Amino acid sequence: MQKLLHIKHVFFDLDHTLWDFETNSKKTYEYIFKQNNILINIDQFAKIYKPINHTYWKLYREEKVSQKELKYARLKDTFDALEYSIADEIILKLAKEYLENLPTYNTLFKGTIELLEYLKPKYKLHIITNGFHEIQSAKLENSKIAHYFDEIITSESVFVKKPNPKIFFHALKKTKAYTYESIMIGDNLEADIYGAKNVGIQTIFCNFTTNKKDKRTITVHDLNQIKQYL
Numbered sequence: 146m147q148k149l150l151h152i153k154h155v156f157f158d159l160d161h162t163l164w165d166f167e168t169n170s171k172k173t174y175e176y177i178f179k180q181n182n183i184l185i186n187i188d189q190f191a192k193i194y195k196p197i198n199h200t201y202w203k204l205y206r207e208e209k210v211s212q213k214e215l216k217y218a219r220l221k222d223t224f225d226a227l228e229y230s231i232a233d234e235i236i237l238k239l240a241k242e243y244l245e246n247l248p249t250y251n252t253l254f255k256g257t258i259e260l261l262e263y264l265k266p267k268y269k270l271h272i273i274t275n276g277f278h279e280i281q282s283a284k285l286e287n288s289k290i291a292h293y294f295d296e297i298i299t300s301e302s303v304f305v306k307k308p309n310p311k312i313f314f315h316a317l318k319k320t321k322a323y324t325y326e327s328i329m330i331g332d333n334l335e336a337d338i339y340g341a342k343n344v345g346i347q348t349i350f351c352n353f354t355t356n357k358k359d360k361r362t363i364t365v366h367d368l369n370q371i372k373q374y375l
Contacts, residue, residue, distance in 0.1 A: 151326050152327070154326060155269070156316060156328065157270065157330050158273065158307075158351075162331050162351050164253060169247060173243055173247045173249075174187060176246060181238070197219050197223050202215070206308070216240040220240055256367060257368060264375060270295060271316065272294050273307065275299075275300045277299075303315045310344050313329075327346045328347040331348075331351060332352070334359060339361075349374065
């Protein structure tokens with residue numbers, strides 16, 4: 146594997162890339178359901194919720210639903226699919242408690258700390274995330290990785306979401322980085338990879354679920370493989 150030369154700034158996505166969203170999300174729902182006496186099988190719930198949540202996040206990135214609509218609808222649609230009768234006010238309560246409790250769970254993908262320890266002495270590390278501004282910093286702090294990063298750029302602070310070029314240009318300006326010396330590492334081809342490539346930033350695609358590769362980018366299947374390139 147050929148090392149990527151001239152890189153000085155490494156931009157990471159957070160959820161699904163370093164921070165294990167699915168595991169932490171499932172644990173959070175399991176906790177708040179128990180607290181609210183929601184009698185539902187958590188494995189069945191998670192299986193239905195995952196693709197619904199994915200769909201709403203895509204709509205959110207495309208500005209087709211608001212953050213408020215996303216928080217409610219992903220739960221409403223999941224309960225409907227499971228034919229679980231629940232009042233709207235309870236769904237709203239669960240949506241609020243979910244975000245309050247989500248950052249208290251801090252499972253990271255295998256190799257996260259080792260990778261950050263390896264990269265930190267050599268590069269400036271940053272986060273670019275579409276995740277909700279109100280909880281992203283807490284996720285980083287509670288999982289004890291905040292100190293690795295120089296800048297945290299959230300979509301809400303820029304008023305646009307990945308893959309909009311504006312968020313990448315904002316990140317470059319804020320970090321005083323040039324495109325040719327920067328690389329974006331993330332799990333979402335559309336938001337992270339194509340978004341970054343469209344402004345001239347090199348990319349590494351983290352595909353932890355399948356063997357699928359994309360010819361337009363470097364693909365890794367675990368975080369440790371990134372060391373082969375940086």
